[in-house]
Amino acid sequence: MRFTPGRIEVPRGNRLVIDLANTGTETHDLVLADGHSTPRLAPGEKATLDAGVIGGDEQGWCSLPGHRQMGMVLDVVATGSGGPATDPPADHHTPSATPDLAADPGPSFVARDPRLPAASPETLHRYRFDVRDVQREVAPAVTVTEWPYGTVAADGSYSGSAPGPTLRGKVGDTFEITLVNNATMGHSIDFHAGALAPDGPMRTIEPGQSLIYRFTAKHSGVWLYHCSTMPMSLHAANGMFGAVIIDPPDLPPVDQEYVLVQSEMFYGGADGADPAAVADDRADLIVFNGYANQYDHTPLTARVGQRVRIWVLAAGPNRGSAFHVVGGQFDTVFKEGAYLLRPGNAESGGSQVLDLAPAQGGFVELTFPEAGRYPFVTHAMADAEKGAHGIVVVE
Ligand SMILES: [Cu+2]
Incomplete structure (x- = not known):
């Protein structure tokens, strides 16, 4: 440009x-x-x-x-004769005080539901994604402007927050997404879960326009979708991403199933994240499902001996995840379309971290040996300390 x-x-x-x-x-x-x-x-x-x-x-x-x-x-x-240059004004807006990421978010706080429902039996999944500019709290007393993929309910009410809706289906299913741009600048969408020529469906549409994006899932995995309008880093930083889960064939049911989408967030102003901070990779927060430390306040839950499956997607824009459960060991690891470890192999080894590069995804399974509070983090510790932390309460 x-x-x-x-x-x-x-x-x-x-x-x-x-x-x-x-x-x-x-x-x-x-x-x-x-x-x-x-x-x-x-x-x-x-x-x-x-x-x-x-x-x-x-x-x-x-x-x-x-x-x-x-x-x-x-x-x-x-x-002509010399004169002083005019400095451009700074455009990095930071909260007036350093946010306390451990603060109680207050009685009105509602965590993003991390539970993952089973795939529906239908083979054609239709969705309408509506992009708008929204204000949302992302840490206690910190509100930012986001451009999420939201949805409009039957009563006309709009809800949009990052990450966008998690879609789930089976190998062979077709997804048809109508993307509507009701925001203030051009946007687009790119589904990694389907292979196709990007030229048409991934094009940028201006405010007031819409497009239909149709793909058939040929391979299992947890796949990123994101806005691909330039600069992509900024559009992702403003919440334009989500997950599509395509179950591996014969995926066994488990007692508890969760999904965590890790992403970076940046403070900013009315237009969204500070573009200079995004371009320089200076993230203010690293979060699971769009809010710093939210599952410290509203933990995931399980019972002793239950099989728990946790899907993880590293949405970026720039960082991967080293997903770890403190006090837990994974006996099953599925990453980028393949099992790295299955329970039958447990005698020969176990797993402590699901390592994901930016845009990669997978799931882990574990059982908890005794009651307690088991933290989960990205084991990139500075990232965990910026909000990528939560707890599983085991009873
Ligand atoms: Cu966008």
Whole structure:
């Protein structure tokens, strides 16, 4: 994403008028550091910006989230005698105080339900994903703007939070997702659970548009879906991801089945996560299912001797997971479509960590030997200390 030209020389004291034509495929604008700006321009639209008399160097950029970090910067250089450059304003908004991730989130807090229902018997799964800009608490007293894949209930009420809905089916099932963009910028969706040419179904659609994405699941696994509009890191950081679980054939039932989607979160402003922090990989929170330490407050549960299966997806955008249950040992590990360990092999070995690169997924199974509180973490410890921590209470 570029302004062409990206640099304009203006004799000091001259008036600058810029004709801006959006010849790209997404909405853009031009904002100068002194506040002059064009409206947001859809593809094909044009605008004229009167920048006034140029007295010194100035910078402009596209204000659509992430576009400045993608390279949409315009340098206005005043020629003639020297003058001070104008610094662009900082755009990293942090909470007024360092959040206490161990604080009680309060009586109104409701944890994201981590239980995973069985796949429905149907072989065609239809969903409608509705993207909107929403404000959501992601840690005690920390609210951010997200762009999640949400859903509209029969009564018209909207619910959207990261991660998006977990879809589940069997090998051979077809999924048909209608993606509706009711947000404020272009978005898209990419389902790893199906193989197809990306050109059409993964295209970016502008606000007010929709598309239908249809795929057939040929292989089992826990698969990422995510927005693939540039910069992808920023769209993922703003909650645009979720899981599709395709059961391996003959997957046995278990007593408790859970799903945890690990992701990074970034503080920001009204437009969402701080694009500079996202581009620099400076995550503020690492979370399971969208809220720091939420299962410390509302633990997962099991009974002694029950078989527990936990699906884990590392949604990123940049970090993997080293999923571990403190005090537990896995006798079953399924990762990226294959069993690495099954109970019959337990005499020869066990597993302590499910290691997932960004976008990988799998599940582990274990039984708990005695009652207690068993923490689960990513064993990348600084990440666990940023919120990727929870508890299984075993009774
Ligand atoms: Cu997006």
